[in-house]
Amino acid sequence: MNIKFASRLIISLTLTFLIGPFLIIILAGLSAGDFMTFPPDGMSLKWYIKVFTVESFRESFWLSMLLAVFGTICALILGIPAAYAISRYDLPYSETIKTIVAAPIIVPGIIVGLALLRYLVVPLNFTVTLALFMAHTALVLPYAVRVVSSSLNNLRGDMEEAAVLLGCGRVGAFMRIVLPNIRSGVLAAFILGFVTSFNQVPVSLFLSGPGVRTLPIDMLGYMEITYDPSVAALSALLAFLSVAIVFVAEKFLGFSRYV
């Protein structure tokens, strides 16, 4: 009886800490007052509406969106062949290669950001946007390689040989046989990469410049000056967006099999 009670308590606490902040943010954004408070100071949708009128939010949202989409696509273009090579060929140092590929998520983001700023942007005069793009690609790459590798490992190699014996070239066999069969893995990698890139803070923090800020950095900056509930409203909207993406992915792709 006591064990049952204890386990329920633990589950309830866990759920409270997982879902609680989310609920608080949603409610705080609904406040009618001028400051972020909880419980909210009256009810209104005005902060949810205001979010869409803030110029810098609109700009940084689009920057984050473009970074997430193109950074992830770029990571997949680099990552799929890498995953293919690692899983199909007996490469020397393949363990080392895997570790290097995983480095961007193992090394703290602050260090990655500082390093990119210090050695790419400052001495080589890279624009901040380009550095951001490269950084996001690098950060998503490990996920791309890992997720695509696991679906490639589930795919038998003799299928490609069969395609070759039926008259396909090696590239043709990859395009016609391998890609269609790892499609869900690639989409899963895309969604994971997209979310990772979109929510990225530490690296982007270093790589911000005048007029170039990703949405999370912009929100940080906004909050330092104005402590109104619009940031809460925006956070809630972003959380809904993430949930919607994952929900759609799960519904159509069986996303959870790959992560």
Next chain:
Amino acid sequence: MSDNFVSLQKLSLAYGQTLVVPHLDLDIRKGELIALLGPSGCGKTTTMRAIAGLMAPQSGHILIDAQDVTRIPANKRGIGLVFQSYALFPHLSAFENVAFGLRLKKLTNSDITKRVDRWLETVGLAHLAKRKPDDMSGGQQQRLALARSLVLEPKVLLLDEPLSNLDARLRLDMRLELQRVQLETGITMVFVTHDQAEALALANRIVLMKDGKIEQLGAPDELYNAPQTRFAADFLGFQNIFEVEDQTIVGKGNALPLSFQTKARYLAWRPGAVTLEKGKYEGKIKSVSFAGEQREFVIEAPIGQIKATTPAANLPRQIGEIIRFDLPSEGVCELRE
């Protein structure tokens, strides 16, 4: 020479530093069903992959239909291969699996439909054309893999362990299917197997391989009745194989005098060739088992265990009893190392 449709000449095959097949010469006739038989690691699969073009030989030549194909890539050789796992394309329907090779040839749609339908019909899968391979049984998958290769009318069809993934009843079906296809199309078939029963039942000729070399080559009955080496006899199910020294059979440090003259290094008898209840040798019955039409004995003799069978009606003998037996000159196989 025109008889030799596929010709392997001084072929040597290696994986990296490991030489699997050192030097292989083999001629395969047109329209023949030939089996590459041997234990795992004997180089049979490697040889098949080399014929298919999936691996390049270190040296030597492969000729198909009088053309040297050694340097021709796998996708241009016109050879079909039915994989052990079938290697069907899971994202395509049965129809599209069979159509795959034809689409690459840029045939017209109506032509493709006609040929695919004909082959699905031939292998009895016409009603499953829309089905995905994962929703088909093992036997159906194999017939689909067969149709996918044959629709391209390959010069040679290679099959990797064609019966190993099927249960006993399906094995018989598939065997009939393969023999029928071969009869109808006259296609040359090479299949790889480690199962002597499969090779004996299916092939016109058997190539028995050991350590990348041909141990013996011949018709199934030749191999079954007259293996020439100790390895061949062992692989083809001879259970009583003994070494010969000075007209005696030796084993376990003991020797038994032979009742006939031989120059062979080894002698072998099938269980049925051993005579029981008479003869010059004695042993103790270690086990008796009833196997329907016959009774199987294991006899502990001074030179080792002897396996013998008799018709079931005879000899209701018990374990532990002493029994006389003979290893006669009728039914003996003379072997070299």
